[in-house]
Amino acid sequence: MSRYNEIAILKEIAELLNEGTDMKVVLSEVLTKLLNVTGLHTGWIFLIDERGNHQLVAHESLPPALTSNNHHRMCQGDCWCVNRYHKRKLTKASNIIECKRIEDAVAEKAGKTCDLTHHATVPLGAGDERFGLLNVGSPNKAHFQPEELALLEAIAFQIGTSLKRIKLTQREQETALIAERNRLARDLHDSVNQLLFSLSLTARAGVEMSEEKEVKQTFSYLQDLAQEALGEMKALIWQMRPQGLENGIISSLTGYADMLGLAVDIKLNGVVCLSGRVEEALWRIGQEALANCKKHAQTSEVALMFHFSKESVLMIIEDKGCGFNYDPNLEIPSLGLKNMKARTEALDGSFCLTSAPGSGTKIEIHIPI
Template structure:
């Protein structure tokens, strides 16, 4: 078989493997393992990057002990040349060849066996204008990759990038479908069960007023109390399925909520994007908590909301000019409400920032990628 036909066969096999997957971790692990098998290379790893340039190890195969020890600690922290080059946008194609700073540091620190690995090829992962991370591959004592090897790695990296984009879009579609189904169920519960319980409560109340027999009055009163309790639980369930007020978007909902609390809110909105339902709901819950805190603790009736949406992230800030409080960033967040905001943000791989100073108000900033 010619070299060209062999490469085509490899690309076909990798493409079939990528097309079968729907989970990012499984897809990357599977394709990296197969890539090493068909190319004869010995080791490899994939870093996925977020918009801030922070990397995380998404897949790895046959890392030497110096890199794999301590639950891959050396791979999960610190800078290296390939990551820096990617973040500086100087990595636009397969690079031949890059010495591994992590390996050099491990040798210097006598952190474990490196098994002869000193260099690796680095290839950016992307599709169109979207960038996802880097693919690194190497072998012991291999310090040079031929042009045809780099071309094959570039083609495979493009396939991986396309698959990552497909998975990302599929996940968004699934989230949209889930939100739509939850909305439908919430409407059905409101229009049927909720109305039946309301009618039962009115009927029981009428029964109490119509009878003169104490035992019957008690029975109707008990039925009315049960109906009211069931109504409360049903409304809570409907709220969980579809938070009320989001029909016109999270900003409109937060404005209405602030008005209900008696707060005057100044809004600054920039950008436009279709925000996933899970992100929108998290912003709504966080915004509710922040505005409620403003009402309870700030001793002011004014707040400011800024909201910026782009194609891959949303940033929301809520600030008040109230009394504030002393907050040390190096210490634990002081209240359960603020901890809940942070937890909701980080559950969506977002970042939560809190600023407050006695006499200078409080500001929270939430940045969530999607």
């Protein structure tokens, strides 16, 4: 391959990477482009998190032996390239690693391999940050030339730099969103909240000053409405800008429950420093669960349990209220519960809901950290 062609390939890859903002979409498009311009046939990309878990985020032309059962063989288990990555022995493009996943598929007669036996593997990173692996191969290809490996390393560096940019952009967007919520919360507190308070005082004065029974009842009704609206506004402000979150998730949820008039029995096992993203998710899930308890459970007592470990956090919110009919095999019945499940699964966590009439409700949130 000529130097000119290499530069043209790098330019095409760079243009794709610079345009994208969705990590999985970008990686899928770049992998397709890479195979097209290099003439290679098969490729896949693993993203690997800090706990060592790998995720298949992009793939192209995998043989049937590797795609069966919803790509189970690619998503589960270890292989030599991932193991070497974990041990930090894979620092540059490797000139063919025999594919253990394919060897296992052949031994188990799992399907056709389309003559794919080997693949080159390249770590994805930017500076000191590591993101995963790029693997490419072709049928009956058992060797990559040095210039091919050099090109793959250059492309892997481009991908790693782009992944870092996307992650930084996502963090900036999350920070901006939190800042905007805080601004709206301040504005609501300083304007609408104060107006409702003034309305409540005016209605109360009307009750005390009026002599006619019907007028008193009208002012009393207005006062009740204003007080109810004040309570709703206070809860909304709490949801937008949780007070006490700077002191930890437990302090914040305890304060929110107190604001709702709930008595909370707290049990804590273990201590760990949570990331801002996990803490924010636990807060949003917890406040929704506590609000549901206040509105629907017909009880003012709720149990809140946290179990922290180095690998995960478990949050359980349970009440002994009226409960409701819930079948885990059917769709979750309310938008609030669906949002809790979605927030949990967005962090690769698990959501479990248990409830029955007269037996209360229990929500378990398990999130890896």
